[in-house]
Amino acid sequence: MTTADPLVARLAEVVGPTQVLDDPGSCAAFETDWTGRWQGRARAVVRPADTAEVAAVVTACADQGAAIVPQGGNTGLVGGSVPRDGEVVVSLTRLDDLGPVGVDAREVTVGAGATLAAVQEHAAAAGLAYGVDLAARDSATIGGTIATDAGGIRVVRYGATRAQVRRLEVVLADGRIVEGGVGDGGGPSGEPADLGSVIGSEGTLALITSARLRLLQPPRHRAVALLAVSDVAAALRAQEVIVRVAGPLEASELVQAEGLRRVVQGTGQRPPFAVTPPAAVLVEVAGADPVADRLVAAVGAAAEGDPGVLDALVGVDAADRTRLWQLREAHTEALAAAGPVVKLDVVVPLAALAGFVDGLPAIVRGAGGESCEVVVFGHLGVGDLHVNLLGVPTPWVTAVEDAVCAAVVAAGGRPDGEHGVGVQKRAWVPRSRSADEVAAMRATARAFDPAGLLNPGVRLPD
Numbered sequence: 001m002t003t004a005d006p007l008v009a010r011l012a013e014v015v016g017p018t019q020v021l022d023d024p025g026s027c028a029a030f031e032t033d034w035t036g037r038w039q040g041r042a043r044a045v046v047r048p049a050d051t052a053e054v055a056a057v058v059t060a061c062a063d064q065g066a067a068i069v070p071q072g073g074n075t076g077l078v079g080g081s082v083p084r085d086g087e088v089v090v091s092l093t094r095l096d097d098l099g100p101v102g103v104d105a106r107e108v109t110v111g112a113g114a115t116l117a118a119v120q121e122h123a124a125a126a127g128l129a130y131g132v133d134l135a136a137r138d139s140a141t142i143g144g145t146i147a148t149d150a151g152g153i154r155v156v157r158y159g160a161t162r163a164q165v166r167r168l169e170v171v172l173a174d175g176r177i178v179e180g181g182v183g184d185g186g187g188p189s190g191e192p193a194d195l196g197s198v199i200g201s202e203g204t205l206a207l208i209t210s211a212r213l214r215l216l217q218p219p220r221h222r223a224v225a226l227l228a229v230s231d232v233a234a235a236l237r238a239q240e241v242i243v244r245v246a247g248p249l250e251a252s253e254l255v256q257a258e259g260l261r262r263v264v265q266g267t268g269q270r271p272p273f274a275v276t277p278p279a280a281v282l283v284e285v286a287g288a289d290p291v292a293d294r295l296v297a298a299v300g301a302a303a304e305g306d307p308g309v310l311d312a313l314v315g316v317d318a319a320d321r322t323r324l325w326q327l328r329e330a331h332t333e334a335l336a337a338a339g340p341v342v343k344l345d346v347v348v349p350l351a352a353l354a355g356f357v358d359g360l361p362a363i364v365r366g367a368g369g370e371s372c373e374v375v376v377f378g379h380l381g382v383g384d385l386h387v388n389l390l391g392v393p394t395p396w397v398t399a400v401e402d403a404v405c406a407a408v409v410a411a412g413g414r415p416d417g418e419h420g421v422g423v424q425k426r427a428w429v430p431r432s433r434s435a436d437e438v439a440a441m442r443a444t445a446r447a448f449d450p451a452g453l454l455n456p457g458v459r460l461p462d
Ligand SMILES: Cc1cc2nc3c(=O)[nH]c(=O)nc-3n(C[C@H](O)[C@H](O)[C@H](O)COP(=O)(O)OP(=O)(O)OC[C@H]3O[C@@H](n4cnc5c(N)ncnc54)[C@H](O)[C@@H]3O)c2cc1C
Pocket: 034, 069, 070, 071, 072, 073, 074, 075, 076, 077, 080, 081, 092, 112, 133, 134, 135, 136, 139, 140, 141, 142, 143, 144, 145, 146, 147, 148, 149, 150, 151, 152, 153, 202, 203, 204, 206, 207, 208, 209, 332, 333, 418, 419, 455, 458
């Protein structure tokens, strides 16, 4: 700690001087997001140890009218986790308690700073599982995943994070601590606080300090298939047949040729197919009984009479399943290694998905990205796609993003998918939601945070 800023001095009294950072070297990692695209200076970075310290930090900031950026693992991809204009960054990662697993109730209470991987391992040690999973699991926190309502690779089976949350403890913008249920998971009816609106609010309504999560009985058997397909339409047809024959999917993920090539290059893995297909769909089925035969039959049914299904691999043992999954999960890192990537996470109705993806290169070219490479991957089962644009000239970034978002809206979709609105999609909120919806968002924000101190500049349009 270096400055004579009275707020910083007061924060140091609350959390101890070693847990307040205000020199540029120590703050840097908290001031730049995972993509490197969004960054700003923090007034200070504060790392409280528990809920009482979070409340005292927030009270101190509120007394001075100082704005706060809540931060978890800083793996968010829309610019919402880093400061923009001298805010105090409150890092929640030290709130990483893992409560005892309630095996009969199938639930666990964990601190907001616990990582997704730590919660998954904790649940697995008690013979249960947590229904959310994503490639950033080692760093992304429970608080961050709740604040963004993260989807991830199991979303098609278990829903997004909202579906896993029973109760929340939060610190409000004035420092009060509130605990309450969420939807029907909150216990006795008539409970005063339903904190459901905090889920997906991206740090603008309250700081999440702990959560009671639903757990589930993990399936005993799993099998994964990777189908090489001619295009997205064929991927969607294959997905439909596989669901019909094999039952509900645990996951259904789309990748494209250029993404596969980069992953193979980046991981050193053998190419999965002799000829890299234009696209591929990875599906996983699971159940209490062996599922491999069911998946093989479903893949056979998908290929029969459909020239769009070009080839298929099935992985049953753990090593083969991991190898196939790596081809999908290594995408974000492999693309990031290729240079600056403009990333847009969007949701498009399944009926319009193939036309949207096929039309993307022309849309991007038309908006100034003539030489840029378009790589799409993501959660095919729910139409949530990650559009990655490599080589977009800096002056054209906004125009290209706007053109893609406009195409999403024209296709009946939403430009903010599972990653949230953040800073990146703020301007698109009024263009993809009705005026009444935006008014309701503003009214909720005013009710929770009348002074507008929590994550200003994120989620709500100006
Ligand atoms: C390789 C990779 C793969 C990814 N895959 C997926 C995916 O499949 N699905 C998906 O949805 N996302 C994915 N993401 C994005 C990211 O991991 C998620 O958005 C995640 O939920 C962010 O968690 P975090 O702890 O890192 O939050 P941060 O990045 O720190 O914060 C994200 C937002 O939440 C707010 N916030 C954080 N903690 C709290 C808190 N305790 N209380 C209140 N607000 C808080 C922040 O202010 C910010 O607005 C991926 C990211 C990477 C790098």
